Amino acid sequence: MAKLDALFSAAKAIQEKAYAPYSRFKVGAAIATPSGxxxxxxxxxxxxxxxxxxxxxxxxxxxVAAGENRIAAIVVMGEGEHLVTPCGGCRQRIREFAQPQTPIHVAGPEGIRKSFTLDELLPFSFGPDNLADR
Known part of the structure; x- marks a missing residue:
């Protein structure tokens, strides 16, 4: 639970720094790696x-710039009352570095609204393992 609290706090803090002058819709995301x-x-x-x-x-x-390449969990925080899940492109980006059971937590300012696994958000996905047989 402490890891999830830390992820939530990091997503909330970075959301405030978003540059969104056109949509005025700020989003923050925080990733935990297996190394913590x-x-x-x-x-x-x-x-x-x-x-x-x-x-x-x-x-x-x-x-990736810090030398890590595995996502253990992610929190995505958006504004408004609706769930702000990762877009299709970001689901594929997450897939590159995560496992099917990796938790993706969708949050609002009040806390975690819903949690999914990557497999729930991107079923039957194409990823690095599809290219392993080449």
Whole structure:
């Protein structure tokens, strides 16, 4: 539970730093790796849509830049009353570094709203193991 609390706190803190002048919809994401490190990212918009970057992509980039390559859990925090699950592209990005049972927690400012496994969000996915036989 402490790890989930730390992930939630990291996602909430980074969400405030999002650059979202066009949509005004800030998203934060925090990733825990098996080593216990936490990496976070926020969405960064650009006037030339759709050149912006999702929060999950930023967190994954920070993780990889630090030399890590496995996601143990992730929290994605959005605004509003609806669930803000990772977009299709980010689900595939997460898939690159996660296992089917990796927990993906979707949060709002009040706390975790719903938890999924990667397999629930991206069933029958294509990933690195599909290329292992080549």
């Amino acid at each position: 490190q936490i990496f976070s990212g926020c969405n960064v918009e650009n006037a030339a849509y759709p050149v912006g970057t999702c929060a999950e992509a930023g967190a994954i980039a920070a993780m």
